[in-house]
Each structure stands twice: as C-alpha cells, then as structure tokens.
Amino acid sequence: MTALPSVVAAPTAPQVLDRCRELVHPALKETVGRLHPWLGEMAAYSFGWCEVGGTPVVAPGGKGVRQALAVLGAEAAGAPARAGIAAAVAVELVHTFSLLHDDIMDGDETRRRRRTVWKAYGTGPAVLAGDALFALAVETLATAPGGAGGLRLLSTALGDLVHGQADDLLFAARPWRGPERVRPDEYRAMAEGKTGALLGCSAALGAVLGGAPPATVAALDRAGRHMGIAFQLVDDVLGIWGDPAVTGKPVHGDLRERKKTFPVLTALSAPGARHLATLLESDVEPAVTAGLIEEAGGRTATLAEARRHIAAVETALAGVPLEAGPADELRSLLEFLVHRAL
Amino acid sequence: MTALPSVVAAPTAPQVLDRCRELVHPALKETVGRLHPWLGEMAAYSFGWCEVGGTPVVAPGGKGVRQALAVLGAEAAGAPARAGIAAAVAVELVHTFSLLHDDIMDGDETRRRRRTVWKAYGTGPAVLAGDALFALAVETLATAPGGAGGLRLLSTALGDLVHGQADDLLFAARPWRGPERVRPDEYRAMAEGKTGALLGCSAALGAVLGGAPPATVAALDRAGRHMGIAFQLVDDVLGIWGDPAVTGKPVHGDLRERKKTFPVLTALSAPGARHLATLLESDVEPAVTAGLIEEAGGRTATLAEARRHIAAVETALAGVPLEAGPADELRSLLEFLVHRAL
Numbered sequence: 001m002t003a004l005p006s007v008v009a010a011p012t013a014p015q016v017l018d019r020c021r022e023l024v025h026p027a028l029k030e031t032v033g034r035l036h037p038w039l040g041e042m043a044a045y046s047f048g049w050c051e052v053g054g055t056p057v058v059a060p061g062g063k064g065v066r067q068a069l070a071v072l073g074a075e076a077a078g079a080p081a082r083a084g085i086a087a088a089v090a091v092e093l094v095h096t097f098s099l100l101h102d103d104i105m106d107g108d109e110t111r112r113r114r115r116t117v118w119k120a121y122g123t124g125p126a127v128l129a130g131d132a133l134f135a136l137a138v139e140t141l142a143t144a145p146g147g148a149g150g151l152r153l154l155s156t157a158l159g160d161l162v163h164g165q166a167d168d169l170l171f172a173a174r175p176w177r178g179p180e181r182v183r184p185d186e187y188r189a190m191a192e193g194k195t196g197a198l199l200g201c202s203a204a205l206g207a208v209l210g211g212a213p214p215a216t217v218a219a220l221d222r223a224g225r226h227m228g229i230a231f232q233l234v235d236d237v238l239g240i241w242g243d244p245a246v247t248g249k250p251v252h253g254d255l256r257e258r259k260k261t262f263p264v265l266t267a268l269s270a271p272g273a274r275h276l277a278t279l280l281e282s283d284v285e286p287a288v289t290a291g292l293i294e295e296a297g298g299r300t301a302t303l304a305e306a307r308r309h310i311a312a313v314e315t316a317l318a319g320v321p322l323e324a325g326p327a328d329e330l331r332s333l334l335e336f337l338v339h340r341a342l
Numbered sequence: 343m344t345a346l347p348s349v350v351a352a353p354t355a356p357q358v359l360d361r362c363r364e365l366v367h368p369a370l371k372e373t374v375g376r377l378h379p380w381l382g383e384m385a386a387y388s389f390g391w392c393e394v395g396g397t398p399v400v401a402p403g404g405k406g407v408r409q410a411l412a413v414l415g416a417e418a419a420g421a422p423a424r425a426g427i428a429a430a431v432a433v434e435l436v437h438t439f440s441l442l443h444d445d446i447m448d449g450d451e452t453r454r455r456r457r458t459v460w461k462a463y464g465t466g467p468a469v470l471a472g473d474a475l476f477a478l479a480v481e482t483l484a485t486a487p488g489g490a491g492g493l494r495l496l497s498t499a500l501g502d503l504v505h506g507q508a509d510d511l512l513f514a515a516r517p518w519r520g521p522e523r524v525r526p527d528e529y530r531a532m533a534e535g536k537t538g539a540l541l542g543c544s545a546a547l548g549a550v551l552g553g554a555p556p557a558t559v560a561a562l563d564r565a566g567r568h569m570g571i572a573f574q575l576v577d578d579v580l581g582i583w584g585d586p587a588v589t590g591k592p593v594h595g596d597l598r599e600r601k602k603t604f605p606v607l608t609a610l611s612a613p614g615a616r617h618l619a620t621l622l623e624s625d626v627e628p629a630v631t632a633g634l635i636e637e638a639g640g641r642t643a644t645l646a647e648a649r650r651h652i653a654a655v656e657t658a659l660a661g662v663p664l665e666a667g668p669a670d671e672l673r674s675l676l677e678f679l680v681h682r683a684l
Contacts, residue, residue, distance in 0.1 A: 036504070036505045036508040036509070038508055038512060039504065039505075039508055101469050101470070101473060104465065104466060104469055105466035105467075105469060105470060106466075107466075123446065123465065124446060124447030124448075124449075124511065125447075125511070127443050127446055127447060127469055127472075128443070128447060128504060128507055128508060128511070130469075130473075131443060131472075131476070131500075131504050132501075132504040132505075132508075134473070134476060134500075135497060135500035135501050135503075135504055136501065138480055138493065138496070138497040138500065139494075139497035139498065139500070139501055142493040142494040142496075142497045143494060143497075148490040148491070148493065149490070151480065151484040151490065151493055152481075152484040152485060154480070154484075155477060155480040155481035155484045155485075156481065158473075158476075158477035158480065158481070159474070159477050159478065159481055161477075162378070162381065162470060162473050162474040162477055163378045163381075163474075165470055166378040166380055166381055166470060166474075167378070169466065169467070169470070170380060
C-alpha cells in the first residue's frame with residue numbers, strides 16, 4: 001500500500017472568504033436585525049441583502065476580507081473560528097459605516113453597481129444609518145465575552161480611519177507641485193489610516209478574542225496594516241494602467257478624477273517632473289499623462305513599494321508563533337488582494 | 343460666641359455647571375487636541391472655542407449639563423469629582439457628535455447664534471468631524487481606568503440615541519390623524535432615546551468610574567432618562583407658548599414648523615380633535631391652533647406628564663444610597679432644566 005501524500009493543498013482565498021462569510025453571516029444578520037427597522041433596511045441594502053423598500057435580494061456585497069481576517073486571527077491564535085465571530089461582526093459593521101459616510105463625503109453615487117445609500121435614501125438617513133452601524137459595532141464588542149479588551153484596539157483603528165479620510169479629503173485641494181504638494185510618505189500614512197488600520201484591527205481583534213498574547217495581537221495588527229497599504233498601492237496601479245475589463249473601472253479613471261495617488265506623487269518627485277505637473281494642471285489626454293508617469297518611474301516605484309509592504313506582512317507573521325493552517329490562509333488572502341497587478 | 347449656622351445653602355445650578363465645566367475643560371481641551379487638526383478645528387468651533395479658520399474666541403458653548411451629570415454621578419457615589427472626568431469628556435464628545443450630525447439631518451443652519459458646522463465647513467467635513475468625536479469618545483472610555491465597564495452603558499445610550507433620532511425623522515412624514523398617526527407614548531419613547539438616554543448615561547458613567555454598585559448606576563441612569571423626558575416636554579410647552587424674549591425662539595415656532603410635539607399629539611387624542619387635525623393640515627394662523635391645543639388640554643396634559651417624570655427622578659434618586667451634597671446638586675440641575683415652564 002502507498003501512503004497518501006501528506007501535503008494537502010491550502011484552501012484558495014475565495015474558499016477562505018466563503019467559509020468565513022458563511023460562518024459569520026448568521027451573527028451579522030442577527031446583529032443588524034436589532035437595529036431600528038428603517039436603519040436596518042439601509043444596512044441590509046448596503047450589505048446586498050435587500051432592495052430599497054426591503055424586498056429580499058441577493059446583490060453583490062463586499063468580499064468580506066475584514067470578517068475573514070478576524071476569523072483567521074482567532075484561529076491563528078489557536079482558538080476555534082467561532083471565537084472570532086464577534087470581532088468579525090464588529091469590523092464588518094465598522095467597514096459598512098465608513099463606506100456609507102465616505103460615499104457622502106466623496107459624492108459617489110454608485111457602489112457595486114447599485115445606488116449608494118445616500119443616493120437611494122437621502123443624505124440625512126445615510127448619516128444616521130452609518131452612526132447606527134458604528135454604535136452597533138461598539139455594542140457588539142462591549143457585550144462580547146472578552147471584547148472589552150478589544151475596544152481599545154477598535155477605537156485606535158477608528159481614530160486612524162477618520163484621520164486617514166480627513167487627509168484624503170484635504171489632499172484633493174493641495175497643489176501638484178511646490179512646498180504644499182503631497183509627499184509620497186504622507187500618502188502612505190493616509191493609506192495606512194484609511195485602509196490598513198481596519199484590516200490590522202480585524203486580524204488583531206480576532207486574536208484578542210481568541211486569547212492571544214499581546215505580541216501576537218500586535219504582529220497581526222502590523223501585518224494587516226501593511227496588507228492594507230500594499231492593497232492600496234496595487235489599487236493605484238490598476239486605477240491608471242488596469243484593464244477595465246478586469247477591474248470594472250474606467251480606463252485612466254484615477255487620472256481623469258485627478259486623484260493624488262502614489263504613482264503620480266512618486267513620479268512628481270523624480271527629476272524633470274515639472275512637465276508632468278504642468279500636464280496634470282491642464283486638460284491633456286490621460287493616456288499621455290499615464291505614459292509620462294510610467295517613464296518617470298511612478299509605476300515601477302509603486303510596485304516596488306507594494307512588494308516592500310508584502311514582505312513586511314511576512315516578517316510580521318513569521319515573528320510570532322501562529323497556527324500554520326490559518327497563517328497560510330492569511331497569506332493566501334494577501335496574495336488574493338495584491339496579485340492582480342504584480 | 344455664637345455658633346455658625348450649620349446649614350449651608352446648596353450651590354445653585356449655574357454654580358454647579360460652572361464648577362463642573364472648569365473641572366472638565368482642561369481634559370476636554372487636551373482630548374480634542376489629539377484630533378486631526380482640521381477635525382479638531384471643527385470640534386473647537388462647535389464647542390465655541392474658535393472661529394472658522396481657528397482664531398480663538400469665546401462664543402457660547404452648551405450649558406454643559408452632561409459633563410456636570412457625569413461629575414455629580416461620581417461624587418454621588420462617594421468618589422472625588424476627578425473620578426468622573428473621563429466620563430464627562432466622553433459624554434460631551436458624544437453630545438457634540440450628535441449635534442453635528444443632527445444639524446445635517448434636520449437642515450438646521452444656525453445653532454447658538456452661529457452657523458452650524460455643516461453650514462460653515464460643508465456637509466462631508468461635518469459628517470467626518472462627528473465621526474471623529476464619536477471615535478474619540480469611545481477611545482476616551484476604552485483607555486480610562488475602569489472605563490471598559492462603562493462602554494456597555496455608552497453603547498446602549500448610543501443605540502437609543504440613534505433609534506430616537508430615526509423615530510423623530512420618521513414622525514415628520516406621518517399623518518396627524520388616522521391609524522398611522524404618532525401616539526403620545528411613541529413620542530415619549532422617542533424623547534427618552536433622543537434626550538434621556540445620554541443624560542442617564544452621563545450620570546451612570548460617572549458613577550461607574552466612581553466605583554458605584556450596579557443598583558446605584560442603574561438608578562442614576564433611570565433618573566437621567568426621566569430628567570431628559572421632562573426636559574423635552576417642558577421644551578415642547580415653551581416651543582408653543584414660551585415668551586420669545588426668554589426662550590430665544592420664535593413665537594409658535596414648533597407649530598410653524600409643524601413639529602409633532604407632545605402637546606399637539608395629546609390634544610389630537612382628545613375627543614373632538616378632528617377640527618384641530620384639519621387646522622394642522624391647513625395654513626391657519628398658529629395662534630389659533632395654539633389656542634385649540636390648549637383648549638383640548640394639550641398644555642395641561644404635557645405639564646402633568648412632565649411632573650410625573652420629575653417625580654420619577656426623585657423616586658430613582660431616593661431609592662439608593664447617595665452622598666447628600668451631590669444628590670442635592672443633581673436635584674438643582676433638574677430644577678434648572680425644567681423650572682422654566684412649571
């Protein structure tokens with residue numbers, strides 16, 4: 001008789017996301033069900049569970065990366081998946097709150113091919129629904145066994161999230177050149193706050209509820225933050241050079257919207273960037289600008305920076321004792337989030 | 343030699359408010375100072391500390407009832423005033439967050455004779471500044487010694503606050519008569535959520551940080567909730583029959599805005615209310631409507647209901663052991679909040 005091969009393929013990221021989504025869904029649904037019915041409908045609409053008016057539907061929700069990180073954080077700490085459920089619910093609520101409010105601030109009218117909540121229900125109701133989700137996230141952790149300790153982590157992440165969003169809003173009004181221009185390191189700090197803080201908090205909160213020691217919690221927080229920055233950098237590359245058929249976004253969309261993304265800001269720091277700055281201030285065809293940004297090294301530098309943050313995720317994960325299976329699943333999530341452009 | 347009289351007059355409510363405001367101010371200022379500078383300016387503007395642009399100024403802030411309740415809650419539990427400071431800071435931050443967001447939802451353009459934050463800085467920035475204050479309140483309690491236990495109380499109050507605001511927004515769209523009309527008991531529940539929950543939480547949180555036993559915490563929470571309902575009812579009476587020179591509000595303002603307040607809703611429940619409902623649906627002079635509401639017993643019933651809640655405050659306070667001095671100061675705050683119309 002031949003022995004079976006001892007190496008079992010690790011689950012793919014979509015499998016990991018599906019498993020965690022199915023595990024967390026009942027608790028998330030029950031928690032949202034405790035909201036005021038009107039606010040609960042807006043929340044359900046944004047999760048893709050219903051149409052305006054409340055008719056049930058299956059619309060695309062988010063990928064559920066944050067809930068997966070929370071579940072894997074608990075498992076990586078040696079706890080059963082269910083230990084991370086309260087953390088998973090809390091971070092999905094926070095994520096949805098931030099989408100609702102960000103869409104108001106950014107004036108975005110569609111998300112996942114549907115009207116945004118403020119567009120469908122009005123600005124005031126969308127503000128209130130966001131507040132309700134925020135409050136519910138705090139309550140979920142405050143009443144979870146062992147969750148009180150996680151509230152410090154969550155409140156730090158919330159503060160960073162708001163700080164990052166403030167910077168992002170202010171960047172839009174700053175010039176492309178001169179002493180007031182946005183520097184790449186300011187952009188990186190913004191991306192860590194706006195995207196990394198909640199990813200880090202997700203994994204760390206799961207670990208806290210799973211009873212992990214402080215060093216493990218801190219390492220998972222760090223890993224998630226680097227993952228968030230890497231994801232944002234890759235997203236920036238795709239926002240300029242991505243294939244619209246794959247990304248679902250318009251070609252050169254970020255350039256048309258004059259977004260201050262990392263490739264542009266790095267290119268502007270290169271010698272001879274004056275011409276690029278002039279073009280950015282004018283109405284020139286984005287394809288021309290994209291070419292100049294690439295020539296100035298903006299694309300290469302952004303991908304190199306993304307690789308540095310991906311390596312930092314690995315360093316953080318390798319520095320503490322973690323259960324091998326869940327740690328590998330964390331790695332496949334990271335790969336899934338960033339492989340698109342590398 | 344004659345002995346000095348042993349009875350010293352209790353401080354008046356303005357003295358209590360001043361003492362607590364001075365005690366809490368340095369911590370509140372330091373906490374707000376940790377915000378992103380742009381968000382911190384919006385917060386300082388709404389506290390009355392600066393003008394748009396950041397120039398320091400002394401503009402009227404709020405009365406500071408919530409911070410005073412938190413300090414008195416700690417003192418009533420036998421702790422020093424300083425034990426309640428973190429609670430006081432947290433509830434003032436939550437109160438300001440809710441004002442910022444409510445002004446957006448209600449479209450109010452002025453508050454305390456200045457432009458509201460959304461009017462002065464824009465809707466998006468005001469949403470974000472509110473979020474930042476909310477996050478800061480959670481962080482303040484999460485990092486305060488003994489504050490973790492208070493986060494459950496705070497999150498319940500936040501949930502009730504949002505629920506009350508949702509009901510208030512929905513009441514506006516409901517009819518004056520028929521099965522869909524707003525019933526007085528629905529209004530009372532809305533007022534408890536929107537006004538009472540945070541007042542109750544303020545006193546209770548102070549007590550929690552002051553080390554009070556659960557029965558004392560619950561009694562102070564109850565007392566604050568009834569105080570909030572009584573305050574709202576008195577405010578409703580003043581909104582229809584108050585002297586504009588005293589209230590600073592336009593005469594019959596609530597009737598002109600067609601607000602569904604307790605006096606109107608009670609009057610509509612009286613026999614023969616059909617005529618009143620017809621008037622409310624038409625463009626008749628508010629003075630006529632005010633007369634009819636009074637004739638139908640709306641004013642008397644509202645004041646009687648307010649007195650019931652004032653009595654309930656006393657019942658709550660008398661049912662647990664409290665330090666006599668702070669308990670009397672709590673009573674003078676209540677008197678101050680409701681004496682205007684009784």
